[in-house]
Amino acid sequence: xxxxxxxxxxxxxxxxxxxANDLRFDVLVAGGGPAGSTVAALLARKxxxxxxxxxxxxxxxxxxxxxxxxxxxxxERLGVLEKVEAIGKRKLGADFQSASVKGYGTxxxxxxxxxxxPYAWQVRRDxxxxxxxxxxxxxxxxxxEGAHVQNVRFDELGVSAExxxxxxxxxxIRSRYFVDASGRxxxxxxxxxLKRKHPEHQSAALFAHFRNAMHRPGDDAGNISIYRFxxxxxxxxxxxxxxxxxxxVCWPEYLKQRRGRGVEFLLETLSSVPDVADxxxxxxxxxxxxxxxxxxxxxxxIAGRRWLLTGDAIAFxxxxxxxxxxxxxxxxxxxxEVVAQSLRDPRAEARxxxxxxxxxxxxxxxxSWFIYRFTSPAMAQMFSSPRNFLQVExxxxxxxxxxxxxxxxxxxxLFVFRMLYRITRLGMLGKERAAAAFRRRQIxxxxxxxxxxxxxx
Ligand SMILES: Cc1cc2nc3c(=O)[nH]c(=O)nc-3n(C[C@H](O)[C@H](O)[C@H](O)COP(=O)(O)OP(=O)(O)OC[C@H]3O[C@@H](n4cnc5c(N)ncnc54)[C@H](O)[C@@H]3O)c2cc1C
Numbered sequence: 001x002x003x004x005x006x007x008x009x010x011x012x013x014x015x016x017x018x019x020a021n022d023l024r025f026d027v028l029v030a031g032g033g034p035a036g037s038t039v040a041a042l043l044a045r046k047x048x049x050x051x052x053x054x055x056x057x058x059x060x061x062x063x064x065x066x067x068x069x070x071x072x073x074x075x076e077r078l079g080v081l082e083k084v085e086a087i088g089k090r091k092l093g094a095d096f097q098s099a100s101v102k103g104y105g106t107x108x109x110x111x112x113x114x115x116x117x118p119y120a121w122q123v124r125r126d127x128x129x130x131x132x133x134x135x136x137x138x139x140x141x142x143x144x145e146g147a148h149v150q151n152v153r154f155d156e157l158g159v160s161a162e163x164x165x166x167x168x169x170x171x172x173i174r175s176r177y178f179v180d181a182s183g184r185x186x187x188x189x190x191x192x193x194l195k196r197k198h199p200e201h202q203s204a205a206l207f208a209h210f211r212n213a214m215h216r217p218g219d220d221a222g223n224i225s226i227y228r229f230x231x232x233x234x235x236x237x238x239x240x241x242x243x244x245x246x247x248x249v250c251w252p253e254y255l256k257q258r259r260g261r262g263v264e265f266l267l268e269t270l271s272s273v274p275d276v277a278d279x280x281x282x283x284x285x286x287x288x289x290x291x292x293x294x295x296x297x298x299x300x301x302i303a304g305r306r307w308l309l310t311g312d313a314i315a316f317x318x319x320x321x322x323x324x325x326x327x328x329x330x331x332x333x334x335x336x337e338v339v340a341q342s343l344r345d346p347r348a349e350a351r352x353x354x355x356x357x358x359x360x361x362x363x364x365x366x367x368s369w370f371i372y373r374f375t376s377p378a379m380a381q382m383f384s385s386p387r388n389f390l391q392v393e394x395x396x397x398x399x400x401x402x403x404x405x406x407x408x409x410x411x412x413x414l415f416v417f418r419m420l421y422r423i424t425r426l427g428m429l430g431k432e433r434a435a436a437a438f439r440r441r442q443i444x445x446x447x448x449x450x451x452x453x454x455x456x457x
Contacts, residue, residue, distance in 0.1 A: 023158045025051040025142070027339055028175040030149035030161070033062065035311025035328035035335075036181030037132035037143075041078060042336035044140040048343070051173060052143045053163060058133050059126035063207065063292065065245050066091065066224045066237045066322035069109045070402030072117040074329045083131050088121025089240040091222040094322075094400055096383050097275065104275075106220055112398040113391065114408045120401070122222060122237050122245075152178055152188060152307075159306055176306070177339050181332065183312040186299060194299040194309075201296035201318060201372060203232060204255050206266040207247025209239070211286045214279040224322060228375055229273050233320060236279065243286060246270060249294055249318065263289040294318065302360070303338075303353035310335040315364060318371050326402045327367075331360055359405065366404040366411075369418065370396075377435055378425040382417075392417050 029040045032054025040052040067088070075081040093108040110118035137143040148164045159178040163171045180188040189195035215221045215238050225236040231254035237245040248269045258265045263285055271277040298315035302308065311328030338356050342349035373379045387393070395413030403410055425432055 022174045023176050024173065025049050025175040026343060027051070027177045027179060028149070028159065028161055028173055029053070029179045029181055030152075030187050031055075031181035031183055031185075031311075031313070032058070032133045032136075032143065032145065033129055033181065033183050033311065033328065034132055034325050035183070035313070035332040036179070037129070037136040038074070038078060038329045038332035039179055039181060039310055039335045039339070040141045040143070041132075041136040041139040042333060043339060044136070046336070046340045048340065050141045051175065052133075052136055052141045053147050053149050053173075054133065054143070054145045055148045057145045058130035060129070061288070061290075062125035062129055063205070063247075063290065064319065064322075064324050065125055065239060066122050066235070067120045068322055068326040068400075068402035069112070069115065069117040069120045071120060071326050071329060074326075074333060077333070078135070078329075080131065080135050083135070084121055084123070084128070087127045087131060087240065088123045089222050089238060091120045091122050091224060092118070092219050093223050095216065095220060095223045095225050097227055104216075104225065106223060107393075107397045107400055109397065109401045111394055112401045112403060113394045113410055113413075115398075115401065116403065117401075119222075122224070122239055124239055124241075124243075149182070149187060152180075152191060154178075154304075154306055176343060178307040179335060179339060180307065180309045180313045181311050181328075183328075184316055186297075186309075186313050188307065188309060189297075189299040189313060194301060195297050196300065198296035198298070203249050203251055203294045203318070204291060205247050205249045205294045205319075206269065206289070206291050207235075207245065208263060208266060208285045208289045209243045209287050210246050210280060210283040211243060213238075213244035213246065213283040214281070215244070226320065227273050227276055228380055229269075231269075233375060234270065234273060234276055235320075236276065244283070246276075246280065247290075249320070262291075298364075302357055305349070308335055308338060308353060308356065314360065317364065317368050318374075320371055320374050321367060321400055323367050323371075323402065327360075327363065330363070330405070331356075334359065363404045366399065366414065370399065373421070375435075376425070377428055377431040378421055381428070382421060382424055389420070390416055392420070 026048040027043050027050045029036045029050060029052045032052055036052055040050045044050045075084050093106045095104040095106040097104055109115060133143060146166045150162045150164055152161045158174055158176050160172055160174050163173055186195050216223050222238055227234040232248060232250040234248045239245055266289060270280060296317055299309055302314050310331045314331060334356050338352045341352055390413060392413045395410045396417060398410045399414060
């Protein structure tokens with residue numbers, strides 16, 4: 001994901017020098033999503049004076065409702081496990097369409113290699129993000145909503161950033177360190193031109209909440225269900241209050257057929273997959289229909305003198321394995337250590353940031369290998385009729401649970417899986433070539449045309 005060096009020197013546009021006495025905060029964090037609230041809370045707990053600024057007001061809608069079991073130790077360390085239990089629906093596994101079993105096959109998290117937690121949660125992000133933001137305030141963070149961080153500047157003494165409030169007023173905040181947790185807005189990524197889009201992984205997502213959608217029976221009731229279709233993939237995420245989040249991630253070429261249509265186009269897309277249509281037979285949309293770009297990108301570098309990026313502000317990969325919130329909170333935990341230690345000992349900063357970057361890169365690469373092959377014919381066959389050899393299936397479930405940073409016998413088994421994938425692919429080269437040619441055609445056409453952009457309709 002990353003290219004070249006990860007760390008920059010003293011950077012930013014014009015210096016904005018003031019006296020050291022102006023440094024009102026130790027750390028300014030831009031963005032009050034999971035990454036921002038986590039890093040802010042952990043830094044405040046270390047005794048630092050932290051300002052957390054969120055552009056919107058909680059509770060606010062956000063996509064990314066399916067969590068992973070590896071989130072659990074982070075919730076415990078942060079002290080929010082009970083709060084998550086109170087608002088989340090238990091998710092015991094992920095299910096995929098199956099070629100060998102009628103209907104679907106479930107990958108149960110309890111079957112991971114040395115599982116950390118046998119389940120995760122599905123959450124409404126308005127509730128989850130608000131809970132994390134308020135929790136940060138309870139830890140002593142000065143948490144402000146309805147203010148936009150802009151024009152971040154670095155000088156030898158510290159960092160300055162403008163806060164623009166909803167009524168248009170601006171104020172300059174000075175701090176010793178700056179953490180960008182602005183998510184896909186990539187505040188510093190855009191300001192410092194660090195962001196590179198991944199040309200082969202450009203798609204968009206259409207989604208809505210549905211009432212009266214059919215849930216899976218028994219223990220599978222909390223599963224995320226994933227369906228492939230010719231133009232992308234579909235998710236069904238059962239939420240705590242009986243709602244079902246349903247969305248389609250579609251290739252750009254297909255989206256051109258939308259021609260301004262909104263929820264009807266989503267319904268038409270969903271009804272093209274018979275199993276999904278069946279589960280939505282008696283369902284109706286509740287609330288807004290949303291459409292958003294789903295473009296993969298990575299920033300490089302991801303840290304420099306007195307600043308670092310965390311969560312989606314670093315990189316975004318297709319959300320098919322629900323990795324976003326976990327990676328955001330994991331990187332935020334690591335970021336809190338880097339920032340606290342760097343403030344104590346500035347000479348250690350570059351080394352700590354380097355380690356931060358390397359670890360993240362390794363985790364992202366482990367996920368992205370699977371993510372970007374997931375819709376290929378060979379991977380579809382392997383996921384729909386899994387064969388267990390040397391506990392490779394358990395290792396894949398560990399990866400699906402988010403276990404990509406520890407080595408619990410997962411890594412070598414994932415290597416075996418990659419070998420098996422290559423063999424399977426050789427056996428179905430005709431199908432693979434046709435699928436690759438189809439995708440290349442779509443990418444070419446989308447780059448000569450363009451697709452949808454942001455937000456809800
Ligand atoms: C279609 C789709 C489906 C997804 N599904 C899943 C899923 O099922 N599971 C999962 O784990 N992940 C999923 N994700 C990914 C998930 O949404 C993100 O990875 C996660 O929200 C990242 O957290 P974050 O804190 O880094 O960023 P965010 O949650 O985006 O938070 C960033 C915050 O910063 C604020 N902000 C932005 N700019 C500024 C500024 N200048 N000043 C102040 N505040 C600012 C924003 O308002 C926002 O609240 C999905 C993503 C997409 C696009």
